[in-house]
Amino acid sequence: MTALNTIPFVSVANMKRLVRDIGLERFLEELAGYIEEDFRNWEGFDKRPRVPAHSPEGVIELMPTSNGELYGCKYVSGYPSNTKVGRQTVTAFGVLSDVASGYPILLTEMTLLTALRTAANSAFAARLLAPKGARTMALIGSGAQCDFQAVAFKALLGIDRLRLYDIDRGAMEKVARNLTPRGFDITLCSSAEEAVQGAEIITTITADIRNATILSDNMIGEGVHINAVGGDSPGKTELQRDILLRSSIFVEYPPQTWIEGEIQQLPEDHPVTQLWQVVRGEAPGRTDARQVTLFDSVGFAVEDFAALRYVRDQLAHAPHFEELDFLVDPEDPRDLFGLLGEGDGVQDNAASLRPAS
Amino acid sequence: MTALNTIPFVSVANMKRLVRDIGLERFLEELAGYIEEDFRNWEGFDKRPRVPAHSPEGVIELMPTSNGELYGCKYVSGYPSNTKVGRQTVTAFGVLSDVASGYPILLTEMTLLTALRTAANSAFAARLLAPKGARTMALIGSGAQCDFQAVAFKALLGIDRLRLYDIDRGAMEKVARNLTPRGFDITLCSSAEEAVQGAEIITTITADIRNATILSDNMIGEGVHINAVGGDSPGKTELQRDILLRSSIFVEYPPQTWIEGEIQQLPEDHPVTQLWQVVRGEAPGRTDARQVTLFDSVGFAVEDFAALRYVRDQLAHAPHFEELDFLVDPEDPRDLFGLLGEGDGVQDNAASLRPAS
Numbered sequence: 001m002t003a004l005n006t007i008p009f010v011s012v013a014n015m016k017r018l019v020r021d022i023g024l025e026r027f028l029e030e031l032a033g034y035i036e037e038d039f040r041n042w043e044g045f046d047k048r049p050r051v052p053a054h055s056p057e058g059v060i061e062l063m064p065t066s067n068g069e070l071y072g073c074k075y076v077s078g079y080p081s082n083t084k085v086g087r088q089t090v091t092a093f094g095v096l097s098d099v100a101s102g103y104p105i106l107l108t109e110m111t112l113l114t115a116l117r118t119a120a121n122s123a124f125a126a127r128l129l130a131p132k133g134a135r136t137m138a139l140i141g142s143g144a145q146c147d148f149q150a151v152a153f154k155a156l157l158g159i160d161r162l163r164l165y166d167i168d169r170g171a172m173e174k175v176a177r178n179l180t181p182r183g184f185d186i187t188l189c190s191s192a193e194e195a196v197q198g199a200e201i202i203t204t205i206t207a208d209i210r211n212a213t214i215l216s217d218n219m220i221g222e223g224v225h226i227n228a229v230g231g232d233s234p235g236k237t238e239l240q241r242d243i244l245l246r247s248s249i250f251v252e253y254p255p256q257t258w259i260e261g262e263i264q265q266l267p268e269d270h271p272v273t274q275l276w277q278v279v280r281g282e283a284p285g286r287t288d289a290r291q292v293t294l295f296d297s298v299g300f301a302v303e304d305f306a307a308l309r310y311v312r313d314q315l316a317h318a319p320h321f322e323e324l325d326f327l328v329d330p331e332d333p334r335d336l337f338g339l340l341g342e343g344d345g346v347q348d349n350a351a352s353l354r355p356a357s
Numbered sequence: 358m359t360a361l362n363t364i365p366f367v368s369v370a371n372m373k374r375l376v377r378d379i380g381l382e383r384f385l386e387e388l389a390g391y392i393e394e395d396f397r398n399w400e401g402f403d404k405r406p407r408v409p410a411h412s413p414e415g416v417i418e419l420m421p422t423s424n425g426e427l428y429g430c431k432y433v434s435g436y437p438s439n440t441k442v443g444r445q446t447v448t449a450f451g452v453l454s455d456v457a458s459g460y461p462i463l464l465t466e467m468t469l470l471t472a473l474r475t476a477a478n479s480a481f482a483a484r485l486l487a488p489k490g491a492r493t494m495a496l497i498g499s500g501a502q503c504d505f506q507a508v509a510f511k512a513l514l515g516i517d518r519l520r521l522y523d524i525d526r527g528a529m530e531k532v533a534r535n536l537t538p539r540g541f542d543i544t545l546c547s548s549a550e551e552a553v554q555g556a557e558i559i560t561t562i563t564a565d566i567r568n569a570t571i572l573s574d575n576m577i578g579e580g581v582h583i584n585a586v587g588g589d590s591p592g593k594t595e596l597q598r599d600i601l602l603r604s605s606i607f608v609e610y611p612p613q614t615w616i617e618g619e620i621q622q623l624p625e626d627h628p629v630t631q632l633w634q635v636v637r638g639e640a641p642g643r644t645d646a647r648q649v650t651l652f653d654s655v656g657f658a659v660e661d662f663a664a665l666r667y668v669r670d671q672l673a674h675a676p677h678f679e680e681l682d683f684l685v686d687p688e689d690p691r692d693l694f695g696l697l698g699e700g701d702g703v704q705d706n707a708a709s710l711r712p713a714s
Contacts, residue, residue: 004443004444005369009681011681011682011683012362012682012683012684012685012696013682016696016697019697020697024697046410048408051405051408051419051421053403053421053423053428053456055423055425055456055457057456057457057458057459058458058459059459060421060423060428060454060456060459062408062419062421062430064408064410064417064419066410066412066417068412071410071417073419073432075430075452075461077454077458077459077460078459079458079459082458082459082690083690083691085458086361086690087361087458087460087690088684088685088690088693091459091460091461091684091685093452093461093683095432095450097417097434099410099412099414099417100412100414101414101415101434101436101439101442101444102414102415102416102417102434102435102436102439102448103434103444103448104432104448104450109682109683109684109685111684111685111693112685112693112696112697115693115694142691143691144690144691144692144693144694145693146694147693147694148693148694168691171691174689174691174692174695175694178692178694178695178698324366324368325368325369325370325466326368326369326450326466327369327445327448327466327468328369328445328448328466328468328469332531333439333440333443333444333445333501334440334499334500334501334525334528334531335501335531335535336445336468336469336472336501336502336504336505337472337501337503337504337505337532337535338531338535339369339373339469340373340376340377340381340469341535
């Protein structure tokens with residue numbers, strides 16, 4: 001009989017093991033496959049904009065969704081000034097549950113997993129939208145997400161030339177150190193203008209919470225695909241409005257993107273295409289080599305749901321998890337109170353967590 | 358230097374130890390004190406109705422709130438038919454976070470803790486609303502929450518005579534078995550009508566998701582306090598509408614109670630009093646010995662926040678927790694990617710969870 005009181009928990013150490021075991025590029029490719037599957041089933045999801053708690057320093061968000069069989073929820077915080085005190089900008093964990101019983105079936109760290117899913121999602125969208133045969137990507141912003149983006153674009157699109165720009169040269173050097181051994185040809189640039197030269201794909205991933213102009217209109221040539229990742233909350237954008245006006249704009253979930261994305265700069269009747277429609281062939285992606293395509297990505301719950309599903313499925317053959325004493329399982333399910341009584345085995349249960357058997 | 362990658366985790370086994378260590382009645386009294394403190398600061402909270410995911414069998418809900426310094430969120434599921442397959446109706450866990458950094462600072466089981474806080478909250482409200490000197494409580498519904506209610510009312514109000522009714526006699530016998538050793542005089546009744554005879558307080562805690570008539574108007578005498586706990590989601594009520602029309606109604610957070618509480622049966626202009634106003638002396642509670650008072654309780658996030666705060670504070674002197682490897686802490690905070698590289702100590706970190714030192 002399966003224990004009803006424990007659930008698998010993937011710690012940060014085990015997530016690292018899982019990624020190494022599977023291999024980073026394969027992990028990203030397979031994760032993109034799960035994302036694609038859930039985008040195809042887009043209409044089967046219970047969707048809502050994420051639930052934010054804003055504070056002067058940042059935001060804590062809840063991102064729940066369900067496909068009727070499974071329920072997923074991510075807790076994620078975004079605090080750009082955290083790096084000044086040695087902390088992460090983004091911190092996250094997630095839970096996957098069985099909709100038939102309401103019971104959690106997986107608890108996992110999602111700080112690493114969010115970085116992986118954001119990168120897999122960007123590359124997945126670019127595979128639908130970027131010009132064919134692209135090999136060069138400009139990356140504006142060299143923070144925690146930058147390296148993951150690069151590897152995902154290599155795994156899914158074969159991008160192997162990177163042009164980096166960050167106001168912090170040390171951050172660029174960190175990326176170069178991490179990625180050179182992975183077969184990239186890397187150029188460190190001294191401005192965003194320089195970085196975008198010759199790039200078929202431009203990825204913006206800066207962290208400041210403000211309406212910034214990371215890319216201005218004159219920097220965007222014909223045929224480019226823009227992967228705008230950093231503009232993802234009210235008052236936090238990266239692109240000059242003029243760029244939006246001459247781009248074909250693709251979004252995840254419009255009610256959330258209108259609040260959080262680059263398109264918060266536009267009137268709400270401006271046409272946008274939902275990515276799931278392109279995935280299902282119900283709307284065109286890129287139709288013209290000279291077209292500027294823009295993926296105005298803010299990150300949506302369905303992508304985290306896909307990541308939770310992917311991790312859950314991997315645990316069957318790569319058991320990098322522990323069993324966490326998370327739920328109650330009294331002998332008589334009506335007798336929760338009896339659990340507090342004597343002789344229920346508390347003394348014998350010194351550790352709450354067991355390695356997977 | 359404090360480790361940034363671990364947070365305290367309270368498993369079910371440790372929650373049991375914590376309750377035993379403190380003592381159940383003292384735990385409930387102290388918890389009610391924390392609830393009172395947060396009700397007093399009601400206007401300082403960021404409040405919203407909980408975020409539900411409904412399915413045919415039940416509901417999974419998220420209950421976030423923040424007082425600007427701390428952020429709390431509970432995941433809770435309500436699946437009444439779960440007991441048929443040996444599972445819990447209610448399953449819950451929670452997280453408390455530091456608003457200044459967005460970092461979680463406590464993860465805990467909340468299945469037991471929800472039962473404790475619901476009971477503490479009911480008794481806390483009854484101390485403000487029930488007739489003075491009450492000693493007898495009728496409890497309609499003998500499920501998981503029943504015993505907790507009784508002990509909380511004993512701890513906070515001195516209630517020591519219980520009149521139970523449940524359609525399942527075995528459930529009543531379970532309660533009697535658990536509570537007789539705790540100094541209660543217990544009568545098992547064969548109907549709700551019989552149970553309410555002579556009771557100054559009537560608590561309804563049935564689980565069926567439907568508009569039921571657990572109490573009808575003719576059963577409610579003058580001066581009674583009704584603690585209506587079971588009616589807590591759309592289409593799930595326990596009281597005949599006529600009772601509401603002659604009661605003084607007290608609620609937690611009106612926008613949520615209008616959706617989920619007994620008052621979903623009333624037009625939205627019907628007068629209700631917010632409990633926090635009574636706590637602060639800004640609105641009257643019971644003003645007349647013949648008045649029927651009704652606490653239309655659905656459970657609100659601020660109560661869970663208080664419970665999370667209480668548990669967090671107890672851990673300082675009752676270290677019933679483990680350190681969970683939940684967050685990342687790379688040497689260079691910008692270099693999340695570097696964590697995936699070699700030589701980062703993964704091999705040395707076989708277990709994710711350490712007992713509190």
